[in-house]
Amino acid sequence: MEFFGSLQSMGIEAGTGLLFALLLLLLVTGIPLAFVTLLVTLIFALGWFGPNVVPLITSRVYSFVSSFVFVSVPMFVLMAAILDRSGIARDLFEAMRLIGGRIRGGVAVQTIFVAVVLAAMSGIIGGEVVLLGLIALPQMLRQGYDRRLAIGVVCAGGSLGTMVPPSIVLIIYGLTANVSIGELFTAAFVPGFMLALLYVGYILARAYLTPGAVPDPVREPVPAAEKLRLLKGLFLPILVVIMVLGSIYGGIASVTEASAVGVAGVMLSTILRGEFSWSLLRGAAMQTLQTVGMIVWIGIGASALVGVFNLMGGIKFVSELITGISDTPIIIILFMMAILFVLGMFLDWVGIALLTMPIFVPIVIDLGYDPVWFGVLFAMNMQVSFLSPPFGPAAFYLKSVTPPDISLGEIFRSLLPFIMLQILAVAMLILFPGIAMY
Amino acid sequence: ADYEFKFQSSDPAGNPNFELQKTWAADVAEKSEGRIAIDLLPVESIVAHNETQDAIATGILDGHITDLSYFAGKDPAFGLMGNPVGAWSDPQQMLDFVDNGGGAELLNEIENPYGLQFIGATTPGLEAFVSAKPLEGVADLQGLKMRAPEGLVQSVFAAAGASPVNLPGSEVFTSLDKKVIDAADYSVFSTNQAQGLNDVAQHPVYPGFHSLPLVEISMNKTKWDDLPEDLQAVLTQSVKDFAQRQIAALAEADEKAVAEAKEGGEITVHDWSADERAKFRTIAQGEWEKVAAQSPNAQKVYDTLTAYLTEKGLVSQ
Amino acid sequence: MTDEEEVVREEHTAIPEAGAFGRLVDRVAILPAMGIVAAMAILIQEVVLRYVFAAPTIWAHETTVFLCAIAFIFGGLLCASRDRHIRVVLVYDYLPAGLRRVFDIVISAVCALSSAAFAWAAWLMVQRAAWRPDGSFHLETSGSAWNPAYPGLLKILLMVALGLLAIQFLILAINYAKGRR
Ligand code: NA
Ligand code: NA
Numbered sequence: 002m003e004f005f006g007s008l009q010s011m012g013i014e015a016g017t018g019l020l021f022a023l024l025l026l027l028l029v030t031g032i033p034l035a036f037v038t039l040l041v042t043l044i045f046a047l048g049w050f051g052p053n054v055v056p057l058i059t060s061r062v063y064s065f066v067s068s069f070v071f072v073s074v075p076m077f078v079l080m081a082a083i084l085d086r087s088g089i090a091r092d093l094f095e096a097m098r099l100i101g102g103r104i105r106g107g108v109a110v111q112t113i114f115v116a117v118v119l120a121a122m123s124g125i126i127g128g129e130v131v132l133l134g135l136i137a138l139p140q141m142l143r144q145g146y147d148r149r150l151a152i153g154v155v156c157a158g159g160s161l162g163t164m165v166p167p168s169i170v171l172i173i174y175g176l177t178a179n180v181s182i183g184e185l186f187t188a189a190f191v192p193g194f195m196l197a198l199l200y201v202g203y204i205l206a207r208a209y210l211t212p213g214a215v216p217d218p219v220r221e222p223v224p225a226a227e228k229l230r231l232l233k234g235l236f237l238p239i240l241v242v243i244m245v246l247g248s249i250y251g252g253i254a255s256v257t258e259a260s261a262v263g264v265a266g267v268m269l270s271t272i273l274r275g276e277f278s279w280s281l282l283r284g285a286a287m288q289t290l291q292t293v294g295m296i297v298w299i300g301i302g303a304s305a306l307v308g309v310f311n312l313m314g315g316i317k318f319v320s321e322l323i324t325g326i327s328d329t330p331i332i333i334i335l336f337m338m339a340i341l342f343v344l345g346m347f348l349d350w351v352g353i354a355l356l357t358m359p360i361f362v363p364i365v366i367d368l369g370y371d372p373v374w375f376g377v378l379f380a381m382n383m384q385v386s387f388l389s390p391p392f393g394p395a396a397f398y399l400k401s402v403t404p405p406d407i408s409l410g411e412i413f414r415s416l417l418p419f420i421m422l423q424i425l426a427v428a429m430l431i432l433f434p435g436i437a438m439y
Numbered sequence: 440a441d442y443e444f445k446f447q448s449s450d451p452a453g454n455p456n457f458e459l460q461k462t463w464a465a466d467v468a469e470k471s472e473g474r475i476a477i478d479l480l481p482v483e484s485i486v487a488h489n490e491t492q493d494a495i496a497t498g499i500l501d502g503h504i505t506d507l508s509y510f511a512g513k514d515p516a517f518g519l520m521g522n523p524v525g526a527w528s529d530p531q532q533m534l535d536f537v538d539n540g541g542g543a544e545l546l547n548e549i550e551n552p553y554g555l556q557f558i559g560a561t562t563p564g565l566e567a568f569v570s571a572k573p574l575e576g577v578a579d580l581q582g583l584k585m586r587a588p589e590g591l592v593q594s595v596f597a598a599a600g601a602s603p604v605n606l607p608g609s610e611v612f613t614s615l616d617k618k619v620i621d622a623a624d625y626s627v628f629s630t631n632q633a634q635g636l637n638d639v640a641q642h643p644v645y646p647g648f649h650s651l652p653l654v655e656i657s658m659n660k661t662k663w664d665d666l667p668e669d670l671q672a673v674l675t676q677s678v679k680d681f682a683q684r685q686i687a688a689l690a691e692a693d694e695k696a697v698a699e700a701k702e703g704g705e706i707t708v709h710d711w712s713a714d715e716r717a718k719f720r721t722i723a724q725g726e727w728e729k730v731a732a733q734s735p736n737a738q739k740v741y742d743t744l745t746a747y748l749t750e751k752g753l754v755s756q
Numbered sequence: 757m758t759d760e761e762e763v764v765r766e767e768h769t770a771i772p773e774a775g776a777f778g779r780l781v782d783r784v785a786i787l788p789a790m791g792i793v794a795a796m797a798i799l800i801q802e803v804v805l806r807y808v809f810a811a812p813t814i815w816a817h818e819t820t821v822f823l824c825a826i827a828f829i830f831g832g833l834l835c836a837s838r839d840r841h842i843r844v845v846l847v848y849d850y851l852p853a854g855l856r857r858v859f860d861i862v863i864s865a866v867c868a869l870s871s872a873a874f875a876w877a878a879w880l881m882v883q884r885a886a887w888r889p890d891g892s893f894h895l896e897t898s899g900s901a902w903n904p905a906y907p908g909l910l911k912i913l914l915m916v917a918l919g920l921l922a923i924q925f926l927i928l929a930i931n932y933a934k935g936r937r
Contacts, residue, residue, distance in 0.1 A: 031848030031859060033841030035832065036867045043870050055877040057486060057499050062874070063881070063914055064487035066825040067907070069607040069817065075792045075824055076799075124613075172609045177481075178453035181635025182612040252618030254803045255610050261799035284767065286789035291768060291840055293792075294831020298841065301832075311484040312445070312499070359452035359481040366453065397842040409844060489899075493884050511899030512907055514888070518899055552889035582810055593814065593901035602810060605817045605900060 008048035013318040020045060020310065024347050028391050035295075038302025038348075042309050049313050057312065058305045065304045065351075066297065069257065070125060070169050075293045076260035077119075077128020080267050081402075082285035082292075085135040087271045092234025094140035099231045102219035106208030108144060109154050109215065110201050112137045116158030117197050120165035122245045122263065124172065124256050126350075126387060127296045130159030130398040138403065145216030148407070149415035150207055156395040156412065157200055157419040160387040163350070163380055164193040167249075167256050170354065170383050174376040177358040178366070181373070188437040189377045192430055196384065199422045237273065241266035295401045299394060303352030310356065320360045330368040331431075334375075337361055338382060338427065345386025349394055353386060354379075377437040378430050385423045388416040440468075440476035442666065444501035444658065449488045449509065452481040455629070456563055459688055460504050463656075463681040470673045479504075495659050496554030502658030504561075511590050516549055516736035520653060523744055524595045525723030527651040528716065530562050530686045532753070537653070538679075540747035546655070549736050556663035558656045559678030564689050565651045567628035568644035569636045571621045573707065576715035577722070585622035586611055591730060592624050592650060595723045615640045624650060629692035632700060641706045645697055648716050656681075724754065770837040773931040777924060778837035788823075788830040795823040814902040822906045829917045836867075836924050860932040868925035871918050878915035885911040 008016060020041060027037045039058070046054045065071075084090050094108065101107025112133065119129045133155040141151040163170040166186035175182035207214040223231075245263040248254040254262055271277040307315075319340070326336045337357075344353045358379070365375045387395040390413040400409050430436055446464070450456040457479075464477040486494045491503040492510050511518030520542070527533045536542045537560040546557040574580065580601045587593040587603040596603045604620050614620045616639040625631055628645050637643050656678045663671065700706040711719075731741035748754040770778035802816035835841045848859060885896040885908045895908030 028844050029846040029848075030863070031843045031845045032863050033836070033843050033867065035841055036870065039874070040866065040870050043873060053497060054499055055873060056497055056880045057494065059874055059878040059881050059914065059918070060486045060490045060493065063907075063911055064490060066828040066914070067821055067910055069821050070609055071828070072795070072799075072820055072824050075827055076796060079792055079796065167613050169609065172612065175612070175634060176608065177451040179451070179455065179630065179633050180453075181633070181638065183616060183635040183638060248803070249613075249617060253807045255606065255614045255617075255619050257610065258799045258803050261796045262803065264796045265800050282793065283786065283789075286793050287785065288768075289792050290785055290789040290827055290831045291834055291838060292831075293827055294833070294835045295840060295842060297828040298832040298835065308485050311480060314478075316480060316484060317478070355483060359484060362453040372453070391844055391846070400842055401840065409842075410846070493881065496884065497880070508899070512897040512903070515903075554889075584806065584810065584812065588900070590899050590901050590903055597814075597901065602806070602812050603814065603901065604806065604812045605814060605902075607817075 005047055005051040006049065008045065009050075013314050016045075016049065016313060017310075017315070017318065021347060025391070028347075034392075034397065035298035035302050038306050038352075042302065042306045045306075045313065046309050049309070054309070054312065057308050061305045061308045062301050065301050071297065073123055073125055073257045073260035074127045074296060075289055076257075076264050077123060078131050078292045078296075079285060079289045080260075080264050081128065081132035081135045082288040083264070083267050083271060083281070084132070085288075086281045086285055087267075087274060087276045089234075089237060089267070089270055089274070090136035090140060092231070093238045094137070094144070096231045096234040098144060098219060099223060099228060104208075105218055106204045106215040107218070108141060109146060109150065109204045109208075112141065112154050113158045113197055113200050113204070116154075116161050117165060117194075118242055118246075119159075120161035120193070121167075122242070122249070123162045123260060124167040124169040126160050126162040126395065127293075127398055128260070129162050130156060130395050131292055131296075131402050133159045134399040134402045138399075147207075147214040149411070150204070150214050152399065152407070152412055152415035153419045154200065154204065156388055156399055156416055157422075158197075159398070160384055160395045161193060161197060164189060164196060164384055166190060166193070168380060170350065170380045171376055173354055174358060174362075174379055178362040178372045178376060180376065184373050185376045188373050189380055191439065192377050192381060192426065192437050195429070195436060196381070196423065196426045199426060200419065203418060203422055237270040241270060292398075292401055296394075296398055299397060300349045300351045303349035304355065306348070307352045307355045315356065316360055319357070320364065323360070323364060330370070333364065333368060334370070334431065337365075338378075338431075341379070341382040342385060342389070345382070345389045345392075347392050348386075349392070350383045350386055353383070371434070371438060374430075374434050374437050378427065381423070381427050381430055385420060385427065388420050388423065390416075441474045442662075442670070443476045443478065444662070445478045445480060445485070446502040446504060446656075446658070447480045447482070447485050447491050447494075447500050449482050449491075449503070449505035449654070455689070455692060456685070457481055459681075459685045462684065463504075463677060466680065467674060467677045470677055471670055475670060475673070477502075492553060492555065495657070498659060500659075501662055502558075502656065504654060504656050506652045507655050508589050508591070508652065513553070514549065514736050515590070515730050515733040516740045518590050519727060519730045519737050519740045519744070520546065520549075521655075522589065522591060522650055522652050523723075523727060524591050524649055525720035526744065526748065526753075528565070528646075530564050530651065530682075532751075533562060533651055533653060534560060534682055536744070536747050540750075541743050542747075545739060545743050549739075550657060551660055554660050555657045556660045558658060558663075558674050559682065561654045561656065561678065561682035561685050562651055563627050563630075563654065564686055564693065565647045566624070566626055566649065567631055567647045567693070568649060569615065569623040569625050569631055569640045570642045570644060570709075571615065571618065571640035573642045574622070574644055574709055574711075576711060577718045583622055584620045585624070586614065586620050587624045589624075591726060594726045594729070595649070595719075596624075598726055599719060599722045612636060612639070627689055627693055629689065629696040632696040637700055637706050642709055643700075643706065644709045644711060645693070646710065648711050648719050720754075768838045768840060771839045773928050774837040774839075774924060775927045775931055777927050781833055781837040781920070781924065785830060785834045788827045791823040792827050795820045795827075798823075814900070815904070818898055818900060818902065818904055818906060822904075822910065825910055826913060829914055833917055833921050833924065836921055836928075857932060857935065861929050864925045864929035864932055868922050868929055871922035871925055875915055875918035875922055878911065878918050882911050882915050
């Protein structure tokens with residue numbers, strides 16, 4: 002077989018180029034995403050080395066699916082699937098309309114608030130986008146929000162999980178860079194909040210400046226009895242939030258365990274509302290299996306690709322690329338941002354983190370920058386990667402639970418303003434490191 | 440270079456251990472006058488930390504620098520050899536056992552069939568114990584909710600009366616911070632300090648009493664056998680030198696971190712008495728026997744280990 | 757006061773082209789799906805045992821990870837049977853129906869081929885996880901104090917799932933070629 006090992010002669014530069022070209026080409030042909038990255042990985046495993054390297058891929062698949070950090074993803078999706086099948090979400094958003102309906106865009110702003118609360122309950126993304134996609138999106142559309150605005154709010158808000166502490170991105174970074182995870186969390190708090198505020202600012206700007214973006218405020222007075230009925234809709238969701246956050250911050254459960262507490266809370270709520278049934282649980286569990294299958298298989302390919310690329314000599318290639326670019330530290334940092342941005346177009350965050358952290362961290366420390374600050378900057382860059390096309394995980398997660406009439410293209414178009422806001426946040430972190438290092 | 444090898448470390452890129460391991464790679468190049476070039480890769484860059492053995496055997500990787508106990512699932516012997524909890528109170532004892540007590544020969548007897556050649560051992564040193572509660576001895580371990588990931592460490596602490604919780608490394612910080620657990624088996628003092636663990640659990644026990652991991656440097660057996668003898672000797676010697684360099688460097692880092700921690704005033708460093716350490720070791724030895732019963736190789740490790748310890752007067756039996 | 761129109765929810769099933777095999781996958785999937793619910797219950801139990809009774813188990817976390825891993829693996833198979841893997845259809849959507857069918861056939865065939873390659877590679881992995889070098893049978897265990905054979909089992913399940921995935925894509929390719937709907 003002359004193909005086996007033949008690619009190696011092209012060298013790592015051309016090889017990297019071919020790898021990305023192939024990714025892009027296969028991405029747009031309609032091959033299931035999970036298999037795009039897996040296929041490119043297979044081609045390079047065989048073409049660069051030979052059949053004996055293919056077990057590297059299955060080894061990484063095995064390690065990926067059996068890693069503890071993803072356990073909270075099915076928990077959040079299960080929570081979402083149960084909520085979706087009960088009347089809880091609808092009652093919650095009706096109550097939110099009662100509270101925030103008097104300001105333009107009030108419900109969307111509250112959705113960002115809900116997203117921040119969810120982000121404080123989880124360290125990873127996937128589950129929250131699905132949750133908001135199942136719950137907030139239909140309700141916002143029903144209340145008359147502009148489709149694109151609503152989609153953007155859900156994807157951008159749902160991605161905050163790794164920016165607002167706790168965050169698995171920051172934990173992995175802390176382990177890689179040997180810096181305090183506590184300091185990383187503290188440093189990420191204000192930038193995460195700032196990002197959420199940028200989203201709120203954008204929503205309000207759209208609400209007041211672009212007619213039709215949000216529904217008209219509720220003007221007619223609501224009778225007291227009706228108010229009471231609606232406010233009851235808030236009671237159970239708030240109770241669940243208290244259970245989850247209480248179990249984390251009260252030292253009762255670890256972050257992952259707390260996501261299971263959330264599921265139990267939501268299940269209990271449906272039982273209290275008399276909505277619980279075997280078929281509800283069955284349907285929710287099946288939907289969860291399908292959704293996590295989709296979510297996890299997207300990451301599987303990226304993780305495998307990184308393994309093969311590193312074996313090809315990727316680490317050395319990328320670090321020489323970076324150190325060779327300039328002697329000015331800030332140029333190197335900006336170049337790293339550019340690399341993260343480009344990788345964000347092709348890879349899942351796990352792949353990006355696995356690939357770049359080991360390369361960037363020693364360089365950043367050498368340059369004399371604070372590794373804690375860079376960790377927050379890294380997490381902010383991952384926010385961009387969740388949304389940026391053509392490989393935007395948050396968009397994919399949302400797509401997996403929305404009706405077919407919302408196309409991936411429309412989702413990505415909806416995300417553009419939010420990506421701009423994220424890039425603005427990245428720029429602010431670089432210009433004013435004090436945002437993280439107060 | 441005549442020989443180019445890819446080695447994967449079990450440490451992340453920014454970890455001081457990894458920085459030290461790079462000096463080993465450089466030293467090999469120097470000692471072999473450029474005939475061997477080692478490309479050292481950080482943890483997870485090719486395969487996961489507990490998958491390197493397979494990757495080396497199948498020729499994907501050429502070698503690894505890793506904690507032997509990661510392979511306890513393949514054979515309990517690796518767990519007992521990698522971290523015989525309570526056996527060592529000084530890194531030099533462990534290295535002497537490997538070099539002169541039959542450890543290296545035994546390891547090759549066990550690893551060769553797996554397709555690996557053991558070159559030599561090193562260690563980051565005696566790990567420090569992370570705790571939020573003041574611990575002065577074995578009695579204080581009673582009911583202590585603590586993280587312990589590995590088999591033997593877990594059983595020994597359970598036997599000592601603690602409640603081991605099997606948490607992954609990524610959840611240790613948050614769980615300590617929120618008091619889900621009170622204590623953790625994690626790493627050496629300087630690493631614990633750098634990652635902020637001592638800030639959230641302010642009663643570390645240093646020097647530790649529970650864990651001194653054997654970090655092995657080993658490589659694909661066929662590729663080892665293909666090396667000329669002089670280069671094999673270079674590799675063996677380079678690992679010996681590296682072990683001394685690493686132990687010295689990390690001991691220094693530990694002392695510096697301990698001094699800083701004490702100066703900060705918030706952290707209380709506890710040191711167990713010789714009596715308490717001996718009590719813990721006795722409990723641990725009971726658990727070694729249980730591991731020994733799990734496989735013929737583990738029994739061999741147990742026999743060789745106890746013979747060495749008895750000969751050196753480190754255990755009274 | 758609120759309009760009573762329900763939010764439309766699609767319940768997905770295996771697509772016709774997935775054949776009887778796909779319907780079977782769809783039916784059997786309830787097992788790994790309930791595994792997620794079981795994982796949730798185990799985590800809750802662990803929290804209660806640890807917090808209330810100060811008696812954590814040694815098996816809860818490993819079992820949770822094991823159940824979730826099975827769900828992740830078989831979720832991927834289920835998505836293949838249901839055609840619910842995300843696809844970027846930028847080019848695909850603009851193709852005429854005939855060419856689109858060719859794409860469907862080729863894509864399914866390519867996925868079948870690569871899944872088969874991975875199943876073979878997983879077999880090599882299983883050989884090292886299910887047998888000792890001396891040839892005796894020994895499933896790789898986790899190495900923890902409880903020491904379950906989850907790693908060995910999971911590697912076998914992964915190999916099986918990849919094999920099933922190859923079969924599913926092959927059936928899809930054949931049915932797309934037949935033009936059956
Ligand atoms: Na979070
Ligand atoms: Na992206």
